[in-house]
Every structure is written in C-alpha cells, then in structure tokens.
Amino acid sequence: MPFDPDKSYRLHDRVALRPEPFGALAYHYGNRSLNFLRAPELVALVRSLGDHDSVRSALSASEIDERRWPSFEKALASLARSEVLVAA
Amino acid sequence: MTMTPSKPNSLGDEMKSGLDAPICLTWELTYACNLQCVHCLSSSGRRNPAELTTEECEAVIDELQRMQVFYVNIGGGEPTIRPDFWHLVDYAVAHDVGVKFSTNGSRIDADVARRLAGSEYVDVQISIDGADAATNDHVRGEGSFATAIEAMEHLRAADFGEFKISVVMTRHNLSQIDEFKALADRFGAQLRLTRFRPAGRGADSWHELHPTNEQQVELHRWLIDHPGVLTGDSFFHLSALGESLPGLNLCGAGRVVCLIDPLGEVYACPFVLHDEFKAGSVRDEGGFRKIWLESDLFTGLREPQSAGACASCGEFDACQGGCMAAKFFTGIPLDGPDPECVIGYGADLVAAAQGNALPSVSKDHSRTRVTLGTKPGG
Numbered sequence: 001m002p003f004d005p006d007k008s009y010r011l012h013d014r015v016a017l018r019p020e021p022f023g024a025l026a027y028h029y030g031n032r033s034l035n036f037l038r039a040p041e042l043v044a045l046v047r048s049l050g051d052h053d054s055v056r057s058a059l060s061a062s063e064i065d066e067r068r069w070p071s072f073e074k075a076l077a078s079l080a081r082s083e084v085l086v087a088a
Numbered sequence: 089m090t091m092t093p094s095k096p097n098s099l100g101d102e103m104k105s106g107l108d109a110p111i112c113l114t115w116e117l118t119y120a121c122n123l124q125c126v127h128c129l130s131s132s133g134r135r136n137p138a139e140l141t142t143e144e145c146e147a148v149i150d151e152l153q154r155m156q157v158f159y160v161n162i163g164g165g166e167p168t169i170r171p172d173f174w175h176l177v178d179y180a181v182a183h184d185v186g187v188k189f190s191t192n193g194s195r196i197d198a199d200v201a202r203r204l205a206g207s208e209y210v211d212v213q214i215s216i217d218g219a220d221a222a223t224n225d226h227v228r229g230e231g232s233f234a235t236a237i238e239a240m241e242h243l244r245a246a247d248f249g250e251f252k253i254s255v256v257m258t259r260h261n262l263s264q265i266d267e268f269k270a271l272a273d274r275f276g277a278q279l280r281l282t283r284f285r286p287a288g289r290g291a292d293s294w295h296e297l298h299p300t301n302e303q304q305v306e307l308h309r310w311l312i313d314h315p316g317v318l319t320g321d322s323f324f325h326l327s328a329l330g331e332s333l334p335g336l337n338l339c340g341a342g343r344v345v346c347l348i349d350p351l352g353e354v355y356a357c358p359f360v361l362h363d364e365f366k367a368g369s370v371r372d373e374g375g376f377r378k379i380w381l382e383s384d385l386f387t388g389l390r391e392p393q394s395a396g397a398c399a400s401c402g403e404f405d406a407c408q409g410g411c412m413a414a415k416f417f418t419g420i421p422l423d424g425p426d427p428e429c430v431i432g433y434g435a436d437l438v439a440a441a442q443g444n445a446l447p448s449v450s451k452d453h454s455r456t457r458v459t460l461g462t463k464p465g466g
Binding site: 016018019020021022025027029030032034036038 | 102105108109111158159
C-alpha cells in the first residue's frame with residue numbers, strides 16, 4: 001500500500017527508537033532491520049504520529065517549516081516501506 | 089538502511105564520531121572450545137576460571153537493555169559449551185536484546201534446532217572455512233566439516249529459516265566462493281564472508297593463508313556482483329580498487345562496535361584482544377556504559393584519525409587506511425597502510441616487520457600448540 005500523508009500512521013509495535021546525537025536509530029525486532037532517523041525533528045514527528053489522525057495534521061502540529069514538509073513526508077514514506085511505520 | 093532526510097554530513101561521518109551505545113556488540117562468552125582452529129582470533133581452547141558468572145552475565149544484559157543495544161553477536165570459544173548458555177540466550181531475548189550466536193555446530197542436534205526454530209529473536213551462524221571436508225578440516229580440525237553440515241541439516245529439518253553460514257576467506261578457500269554460495273542456497277541460508285585477520289593463533293598462519301592480491305581483486309568483483317552476501321563490513325580495504333562495497337566502509341572500533349571478552353574485559357575492536365585496546369572491565373565501577381561513553385580509548389577513537397603514511401594516496405578516502413587489527417598484529421603503525429593494501433603499500437612494511445617481536449593476544453587459552461599442516465590435497 002503506497003504511503004498516504006492524509007492517512008494515519010504509527011510506530012510498529014516491535015520497533016524501538018534509540019536517541020542518538022544525529023536523531024535516532026530505529027530497530028525493528030521483527031525483521032531485524034536498522035534504520036537511521038537523521039534529524040531530531042523527524043524523531044519528534046515519528047513519536048507524535050500516533051496522536052494524530054493523519055500525517056498532515058501531525059506536520060501542522062509540529063514546528064517544522066511547511067517548506068520542509070515534502071522532505072519529511074519522503075522520509076516517513078521510506079520508514080513505512082521498511083515497516084518501521086504502519087497504517088494506524 | 090534508510091538514510092533520511094539527507095543532511096550535509098554523510099552517515100559515515102556521524103558514525104565516526106561515535107554513538108551513545110554500540111549498534112552491535114560482540115560478546116565472547118567463554119574461551120572454552122572443543123575445536124582448536126588454526127586461525128582463532130581469541131586463541132581459545134581452555135575455559136578461563138575467571139569467566140563471568142551467570143549472575144554477572146545477567147547484569148551485563150540488564151545494562152545492554154538500559155542502553156538499548158538491540159542485539160549482540162555471541163561467540164567464543166564455543167559459546168554453547170557454557171552450561172548456562174541457553175538460559176542466557178533466553179534471558180537476553182526476554183530483555184529486548186536479540187541474539188545471534190556463532191557456533192561450530194557441535195551442540196546443534198535435532199532438539200536444539202527445534203527449540204531455536206521457536207524463537208524469532210535468535211539467529212544462528214555456523215562457521216565453516218572450506219566448501220569440502222579436506223579444505224575445512226585443514227583449518228578447523230578433523231571431522232569439523234561433517235559436524236557443521238549435520239547442524240545445518242538439523243536446522244533445515246526444524247524449519248529454522250534463514251540461518252547464516254560464516255566463512256573466513258583464505259588463500260585455500262577463495263576459489264570455492266561459488267561453492268559456498270551454492271551450499272548456502274541449498275540450505276536456504278545466508279552466506280557471510282569475513283576477512284582473515286592475523287590475530288590470535290591466526291598470526292602464525294596468516295602469511296600462508298591470507299588471500300593473494302589477485303584473489304583480493306577477484307573477491308572484490310565477486311562481492312559487487314553478489315550484494316546480498318553479508319560481510320560485516322569486513323573488506324572495506326578493498327574499496328581502494330575503485331568501487332566501494334556495500335556498508336559503511338569504515339573501521340567501527342569504539343565507534344559502532346566493541347567486544348566484551350569472557351572475563352568481562354572490554355576491547356574497542358572485536359579482533360584485537362590485546363591490552364593496548366582494552367578500556368576496562370564490566371566488573372569495574374560504572375560498568376560497560378561508563379567504558380563506552382567515557383573511556384579515553386573509546387573517546388580517542390572517535391576523534392578524527394590521521395591519514396599518516398597514506399595521506400598522499402588518492403585512495404585513502406575509499407579505504408580509510410584499512411583495518412587496525414590487521415596492521416597492529418603485523419607490526420605496521422596504526423596510521424600506516426593495511427598489510428593487504430590492494431595498491432601494494434603494505435607488503436614491504438610487513439616484510440620489514442618480520443623478525444621483530446610482534447604483539448600477540450594478551451591471553452592464550454590454546455590447549456596444545458596448533459600448527460597448520462600440509463595444504464589440503466597437496
């Protein structure tokens with residue numbers, strides 16, 4: 001299923017986020033994949049997704065400048081492909 | 089790996105300055121081993137009476153859980169020899185620390201294989217160093233090939249799924265690389281190839297067993313053609329041949345990896361069990377966390393490293409001067425070229441250092457003197 005920013009997503013139950021100086025590491029215990037979240041704002045956004053009914057509303061609630069939204073949506077789409085994020 | 093969003097610093101730069109905890113930690117649980125491979129990095133054989141107790145191992149796992157170390161690579165020696173091995177595996181998994189363990193297969197019978205197949209947080213890696221018994225047993229000992237194959241058959245029969253077959257690349261087995269791949273495919277396993285390092289007992293046979301430069305060129309091509317084959321970032325020195333191999337292509341010592349030995353001593357590099365690379369012990373006050381975050385050795389390794397003698401070489405950005413362990417045990421300065429430098433800068437230095445007193449592992453647990461016999465089939 002393609003990533004849709006109008007839909008709601010959340011962190012996979014078996015993914016752990018570990019804070020790092022550059023952002024965070026996301027480890028998926030299910031498929032043993034390691035992903036890098038390379039911006040602190042991205043980490044905060046990912047953590048907030050579960051509280052919103054869409055990715056767009058999570059972005060609106062964040063402090064991320066609107067001009068940068070496309071790059072964050074791209075990052076989230078990539079995390080969804082790796083099953084770090086799942087449709088809520 | 090997903091790298092998002094893109095930033096001016098490469099991921100490699102961020103790795104070089106170190107992480108808050110290792111990505112992947114090697115933990116050797118015992119020096120005891122039923123085999124005595126000629127290239128054993130840790131010169132294993134006899135158990136050391138001062139090895140960590142079950143309670144101490146549990147405390148290490150608790151600490152790894154707090155630091156969010158997601159998984160450990162357990163080895164030895166032969167880790168399954170420890171009477172509490174299965175307990176510790178279960179304990180780790182129950183504390184969010186996944187386990188991949190390396191074994192020669194001698195304890196993987198039908199029951200163990202079924203049990204392993206039941207846990208998705210445990211991964212198994214079986215070591216062989218030849219695609220046939222003659223080549224393998226020459227390095228690992230009589231009967232060890234048959235034992236490993238039997239273990240693989242048990243894992244397949246139990247429907248374990250994709251286990252790993254780990255091979256150290258030598259002058260004698262590099263020509264069998266396609267056979268190793270076929271063997272892995274036959275078992276539905278993933279092939280993992282790693283570098284022969286002149287560490288431990290490996291120092292004695294390195295001159296005879298490390299691949300020739302022609303073989304290194306062949307291996308580089310082969311790895312590029314087979315991106316699904318795992319290497320643990322082992323061959324980054326080959327990137328000087330022009331095309332980078334998949335992976336971070338840097339020395340991860342103290343930055344993303346380290347090693348805990350059976351006594352709880354913490355080394356920056358999984359391949360250098362020498363006092364010079366030892367930063368402390370998990371038994372010290374502050375434990376593993378303090379060593380990782382604060383020890384002079386580890387923080388020093390995260391500082392920008394000098395290119396030294398390699399500064400004028402155009403390939404330095406690709407190979408980063410190669411492997412610290414390989415340099416250390418062949419008597420080459422750590423800012424010098426890799427002994428197996430593909431451009432050829434290492435060979436003379438290796439020759440010049442021969443005859444000098446070279447460093448060796450600080451603790452030798454060999455049961456008997458181990459030597460490489462005559463070449464298989466020749």
